[in-house]
């Protein structure tokens with residue numbers, strides 16, 4: 001990482017460590033997204049510094065879902081990134097590219113993403129699958145007062161929706177997704193029972209609103 005990216009990391013660490021406790025959006029999440037991006041860069045032509053900066057700042061503003069701005073955190077984080085990046089020496093062109101990727105990283109946004117946006121999107125969503133993904137969803141769901149069963153069914157629907165509307169493109173992300181999806185879905189199947197699992201998968205409605213389920 002370049003010097004300014006290291007400095008940016010320290011800056012984000014201080015903000016996120018102070019304010020976040022939930023595994024879903026703690027600094028650890030940011031670090032995992034950063035790590036995903038590093039791996040993905042091996043199979044991408046995207047400017048590495050822009051990619052790393054977008055990972056670091058993508059959730060810089062992250063109000064809880066229930067609170068004002070909870071659903072617009074991508075837009076809010078993009079606005080904040082626009083203020084922060086020039087202070088770390090990023091020029092106008094890089095700032096524009098990074099803020100656009102941050103604005104478009106939310107899963108519910110049905111947009112045609114450019115290369116950098118797509119990279120960040122996949123790195124971020126990868127963290128919602130597998131073991132860490134499970135911990136993240138548990139943390140979010142418990143915060144919303146949902147039961148274990150409701151959370152697991154919600155996760156399954158959210159991830160089905162994500163898979164219906166989005167195809168991962170990066171080689172590393174695709175392979176990781178396959179492994180993590182299997183782990184996550186196997187776990188949910190075991191917990192909620194095969195019958196219920198199959199029922200949800202077979203009757204899945206792509207209009208399902210993940211936020212409506214999280215914010216009961």
Ligand SMILES: [Fe+2]
Nearest residue numbers: 058059073105
């Ligand atoms: Fe986010």
Ligand SMILES: [Fe+2]
Nearest residue numbers: 029058059124
């Ligand atoms: Fe994120």
